[in-house]
Amino acid sequence: MSRAGYLRERGEARESAIGSRSAPRGLGRREPFFLTKSGSDSSAFHRRLSLASPVSRVAVFLIIVFGFSSCSPPATSAPETRTVVDELDRTVHIPIRPERIVSLAPSVTETLFALEAGDRVVGVTSYCDYPPAARLKESVGDTLKPSVERIVALRADLVIVSTASQLESSVQKLEELGIPVYVTNPRTVEGVLESIAAIGGIIGAADVARQLTDKLRSRISSNESRVADGTRPSVFVILGTEPLITAGAASFINDLVNRAGGRSISADVSGDYPQYSLETAVAKQPEVIFLQAGGSLLPERLKYTPAAVAGRVYRLDDDLLLRPGPRVVDGLEQMSARIHPGAFKASDR
Amino acid sequence: MTATTARQTKDRAAAAGRLTLRRLVVTLAVLLALLIAVMLVSIAIGGEHINLASILKIILAEVTGRVSDVPPEQRTIIADIRLPRVLMAIVVGSALAVAGAAYQALLRNPLADPGILGISSGAALGAITATVFAESLPVSRPVAAFIGAVITIAVVYALGQGRHGSGTERLILAGVIINALLSSIVIFLVTSASGVRQRSVLSWLIGDLSGEPRLMPLIALFVVIGIAVVYVNARSLNLLMIGEENASALGVETRRVKIVVYLAASLLTGAAVAVSGAIGFVGLIVPHAVRLVSGSDNRLVVPASALAGGAFLMLADTLARTVVAPRELNIGVITSLVGAPVFVYLLRRTS
Numbered sequence: 001m002s003r004a005g006y007l008r009e010r011g012e013a014r015e016s017a018i019g020s021r022s023a024p025r026g027l028g029r030r031e032p033f034f035l036t037k038s039g040s041d042s043s044a045f046h047r048r049l050s051l052a053s054p055v056s057r058v059a060v061f062l063i064i065v066f067g068f069s070s071c072s073p074p075a076t077s078a079p080e081t082r083t084v085v086d087e088l089d090r091t092v093h094i095p096i097r098p099e100r101i102v103s104l105a106p107s108v109t110e111t112l113f114a115l116e117a118g119d120r121v122v123g124v125t126s127y128c129d130y131p132p133a134a135r136l137k138e139s140v141g142d143t144l145k146p147s148v149e150r151i152v153a154l155r156a157d158l159v160i161v162s163t164a165s166q167l168e169s170s171v172q173k174l175e176e177l178g179i180p181v182y183v184t185n186p187r188t189v190e191g192v193l194e195s196i197a198a199i200g201g202i203i204g205a206a207d208v209a210r211q212l213t214d215k216l217r218s219r220i221s222s223n224e225s226r227v228a229d230g231t232r233p234s235v236f237v238i239l240g241t242e243p244l245i246t247a248g249a250a251s252f253i254n255d256l257v258n259r260a261g262g263r264s265i266s267a268d269v270s271g272d273y274p275q276y277s278l279e280t281a282v283a284k285q286p287e288v289i290f291l292q293a294g295g296s297l298l299p300e301r302l303k304y305t306p307a308a309v310a311g312r313v314y315r316l317d318d319d320l321l322l323r324p325g326p327r328v329v330d331g332l333e334q335m336s337a338r339i340h341p342g343a344f345k346a347s348d349r
Numbered sequence: 350m351t352a353t354t355a356r357q358t359k360d361r362a363a364a365a366g367r368l369t370l371r372r373l374v375v376t377l378a379v380l381l382a383l384l385i386a387v388m389l390v391s392i393a394i395g396g397e398h399i400n401l402a403s404i405l406k407i408i409l410a411e412v413t414g415r416v417s418d419v420p421p422e423q424r425t426i427i428a429d430i431r432l433p434r435v436l437m438a439i440v441v442g443s444a445l446a447v448a449g450a451a452y453q454a455l456l457r458n459p460l461a462d463p464g465i466l467g468i469s470s471g472a473a474l475g476a477i478t479a480t481v482f483a484e485s486l487p488v489s490r491p492v493a494a495f496i497g498a499v500i501t502i503a504v505v506y507a508l509g510q511g512r513h514g515s516g517t518e519r520l521i522l523a524g525v526i527i528n529a530l531l532s533s534i535v536i537f538l539v540t541s542a543s544g545v546r547q548r549s550v551l552s553w554l555i556g557d558l559s560g561e562p563r564l565m566p567l568i569a570l571f572v573v574i575g576i577a578v579v580y581v582n583a584r585s586l587n588l589l590m591i592g593e594e595n596a597s598a599l600g601v602e603t604r605r606v607k608i609v610v611y612l613a614a615s616l617l618t619g620a621a622v623a624v625s626g627a628i629g630f631v632g633l634i635v636p637h638a639v640r641l642v643s644g645s646d647n648r649l650v651v652p653a654s655a656l657a658g659g660a661f662l663m664l665a666d667t668l669a670r671t672v673v674a675p676r677e678l679n680i681g682v683i684t685s686l687v688g689a690p691v692f693v694y695l696l697r698r699t700s
Contacts, residue, residue, distance in 0.1 A: 240549045242480070242490060243559045243677065269676055275552065277396030278559060279426045280675035296483070300561055301429045304421060 084202055087185035087195065088163075094180045097204040098158035102151050105143055105162035107325035108184060109134045111196055112160070114212055114326040115205045122154045130319065130327070148173050158182065160199065162324070186324040188255045189332065193217065196326060216329050220259070223329075226343040227261025227336050235262035235339060236286035236307065239273060239318070241296040246276040253321050256328070260335040262288060281305070288339055292318040314338045368646040376643050380656035384439070387660045391435045391667040392427070396674040399423050408432075433562035437624065438666040438680075439659035440565065441558065442631055444572040444621035446658025449632030450639075450650050451579045451614035454586040455607060456517050462633035463618040466524030466611075470531035471501025472622040477538045477550050490553070491564050491623040498619025501527060506611065517593075520611070556628030556681030558666050568620050575617035576655050582610050583647035590645070630684040631658055634692050641695045661688065 081093045102123035103109040109128040112121050118133055123140040138154060141147045148170050151159060159174055159181045171181045182202060186195040193213045200209020235257050239245045247253035247264065250272040257264040265284040266276060278301055289307040291298060293315040298308060307313055316338075320331030337344040392408075393401060403419045407427045410417035417424070445463050452461035463469060475497020479490045488496075508523035509516075539550050579586075585606040588596040593603050618632075635658045639650050665683040672678060 240546070242549050243552050243557050245548055266675075271676070273548065274676045275548075275559075275679075277670065277675040277677050278430050279396040279670075282422050282425050282430065283397040285422060300563070301425060304425050 081180075082202075084182070086183045087198065088183045090183060092180045092182050094182065094202050095157050098202070100155055100157045101203065102140055102154060102156040102159045103128065104140070104146055104159060105184075106130065106319070107186075107323040108160045108162050108199070109137075110323065110325035110327060111199050112203070115196070115200050115203065115208050117203050117205055117208075120203070122156060123151060146170055148177075151179065152177060158203070160184065162186075187252065189220065189252075189259060189328060192324045192326070192328050195324070212326065216326060219329050220332065223333055223336050224259065227259075227340045229261070229340060229343055231340070232261060232263045233287040233339055234265050234284065235260075235288045235290065236265050236281060236284070236305075237290045237321075238298075239292065241299050244276045244278055244281065244299065245273055246281075248272050248274045252324060252328075256321060256332055256335060257339075259332055260339050262335070262339040278302070287312065289313045290335070290338070291315050312338075368644065368649055372643070373649050376649060376653055377656065380653055380660070384656050384660040384663075387663050387667075388435060388439070391438070391663050392431060394667060395426070395431050395670050396677070397426055399426060403427075433565060434558055434666065434670075435663055436569075437558050437562055437565055438663040440569050440572050441621045441625045441628065442635075442658040442660070442662025443576060443655035444617040444658075445628060445632040445662070446635035446654040447576045447579055447651055448614040448617040448621070449634075450636035450647070450654045451586070451610050451617075452632075453636055454590050454647055454650075455610050455614065456521055457590060458517075458521065459637070460633070461521075462629075463614070463621070464528070464627065464629070464632070466505050466520065466615065467501050467526075467528035467531055468498050468505075468524075468615050468618040469622050469627040470528050470535060471504075472498040472619055473535050473554060473627055474531050474538075475500075476553055476623070476626070477535055477542075480546055480550050480553070481538050481542045483546075489564075491560070491568075494623035495619055498615070498622060501531065502612065502615040502619065505615075506608075517607070552679050553626035554681075555679040556626040556684070557679050558625050558669075559677065560624060564624060568624050571620040572617060575613045575620070576651070578613035579610060579617075580648075580651045582606050582613075583651050586610065586647045590647075626681070628662070628681050628684060630681075630688050631662055634688050635661055638692055638695050641699045 080096045082096055083091060083093050086092050099120055100122045101112060101117065101120050103112055103121060104125055106125065106128045109121065109124045110130055112118060113131050113134060118131075121134070121137055124134050124137045125143050125146065126139045126141060127143060128134045128137070128139075138150070140150045140154070151174065156179050159179055161171065161181055161183045163183065163185050171183075174181050182199075184195045184199065186192045193216060196216075197206075197209050197213050200206050200212070237247045237253055237257065239247060246266040246269070247257075248269040248271040249267055250270070254264055254267050257267075265281070265286050266274070269276065278299065281302060282305060286305055286307050287310070289298065289302065289305065289312065291313065295315070295318070298313050302308055316331065316334055320327050320334065393404060403423055404427055406417040406419050407424050409415075410419075410424070411428050448463040449461065452463065452465060453459060455461075456465070458465075472494040476490045476494035478497075479488050479493035505520070505523050505527050508527070509520035511519045535554070539547060539554070542550055585596070585601045585603075588599050588601050589603065589606065596606075597603050621628075636650060636654045639653045639657055643649055643653060662680070662684070665687055666680050668683045668687065669678040669680045672683075
């Protein structure tokens with residue numbers, strides 16, 4: 001289970017890094033005031049570190065060491081913490097209002113920004129590229145090997161991770177250093193909403209979270225009524241073509257296809273991202289095929305499938321499908337509009 | 350029973366000493382029959398079940414150019430997916446097995462395989478570069494892999510040239526070093542690739558025959574030429590195996606033979622790896638299996654390895670396609686899993 005989640009998260013995270021999203025960094029200036037605040041804060045920190053004289057370096061070193069050691073036994077000494085149970089049933093002691101949050105997954109970063117807590121995010125992964133403001137945050141490395149030193153240097157008071165697998169050693173180290181680590185583990189669209197609510201709860205943004213999830217929920221249910229036109233076209237989601245990789249039963253995408261009023265031809269295949277037989281893909285005669293935006297072409301040998309013949313091969317931004325964050329509802333709506341074009345024609349599309 | 354085994358062994362030992370035309374023809378005929386049998390089975394079964402009658406109709410229609418009454422998707426499955434893949438397995442299997450046989454003779458090293466001189470790693474680096482930087486590098490994976498292989502062939506060859514000509518030890522050392530260097534770059538690229546891309550690259554590193562068959566005719570041409578070149582030099586390789594000085598004394602132009610065989614075997618490796626990824630085990634074990642059964646005369650080992658390698662890889666790929674259908678396994682997993690027991694059996698039978 002957790003391995004499946006790990007792969008999903010990794011898929012989500014890394015795809016975005018290489019996928020050469022062309023959004024320029026300059027977009028960041030559209031972002032609100034808090035950016036400048038956070039930027040100057042971190043540069044001040046660096047200035048302090050780069051003091052020239054050896055004496056002051058030693059002094060800074062001592063300050064840092066003592067600074068950290070004094071705050072390291074966290075839960076017990078600091079009165080202003082609360083105890084929560086994270087999505088992997090771990091008990092975590094978290095400050096009532098965390099002010100320096102480090103996100104170790106693009107989906108978590110998106111969630112934090114959607115919860116209007118972007119100004120409290122001090123560190124993200126190198127794959128966190130949405131919203132554009134997230135790119136301006138200090139990077140603590142990638143999702144698999146975050147730099148514990150950097151997280152400590154950022155004086156993080158909360159680290160949020162999406163599915164722990166592979167992160168065990170760093171999580172353990174962070175906890176030994178007194179930095180609480182909260183793990184989210186969404187498996188379905190419903191799970192994403194629960195995760196958003198949970199994160200809202202622990203960062204003291206429960207109201208914003210409720211508004212956000214209410215909004216998302218109403219979009220989901222209006223989408224649901226739209227796609228309920230009595231048909232369920234068969235859908236083939238292609239995540240990779242060399243070899244052919246699709247979404248299996250354990251994948252999050254399966255739930256999306258279902259909610260989008262489609263029937264995934266690979267829903268019965270075990271695993272999350274199985275390598276799939278081209279023969280079976282042809283034999284199942286998919287009526288709609290989804291490819292990754294900017295990804296590879298439709299395999300030559302699928303060109304006689306009903307989907308390809310009818311011109312119903314579409315590209316979707318896989319960040320929307322693979323990142324279990326609030327934008328998953330965007331992905332759901334885009335997918336629904338492709339599977340049930342009639343239901344969406346008149347109004348907004 | 351022990352008596353018969355003993356006699357068989359004795360006969361074989363006697364026969365292994367000298368290659369007769371009859372033994373050559375019989376061995377190759379048996380292997381060819383085996384290849385055809387495996388081919389029929391491989392076409393008959395796959396991820397999707399299609400009955401034999403339909404398959405025959407489809408093949409007949411393909412050959413005669415007429416239209417058959419089977420559903421078009423079945424035609425796509427057999428003619429566009431399964432048949433090209435089976436042919437690809439034969440081509441790649443023969444190439445790897447002959448390359449292995451050639452390297453083992455050339456380097457006088459029983460552990461030599463098509464990967465030993467770093468050619469596979471060079472191809473892997475090319476393929477992975479093309480996959481990881483797909484957006485900015487519009488080169489198809491097989492082409493990039495082949496370019497990587499050719500560059501590696503040249504570099505290893507240049508490094509292998511000592512002041513006193515190309516010693517085989519020098520060549521092995523150059524190959525091993527380049528292999529290590531390229532492998533670490535490959536691993537770096539794999540670890541920094543994205544999720545699905547990482548899957549794709551890993552699958553390629555293990556070996557996979559599900560790719561587009563478009564380049565197949567070209568690769569097949571390369572492989573046929575490569576095998577022919579190695580075969581023409583089989584006699585010289587026999588003499589080289591005794592030792593370079595002896596070979597020279599017997600009139601072999603050792604330097605020329607070594608260069609030609611090195612280039613041919615490396616191109617075979619490069620071509621095979623370019624379309625299928627680095628499939629292990631075939632190139633190492635098939636030539637040894639052939640030698641165990643029919644002696645070590647390269648005039649027999651080379652063509653026999655081509656046939657046996659093709660049949661073996663085809664069988665392995667059929668298992669990869671069918672065992673967990675509709676999922677697929679990587680063929681590299683199967684080759685060792687199936688090949689090792691077969692080899693142990695041969696080893697015990699002939700010891």
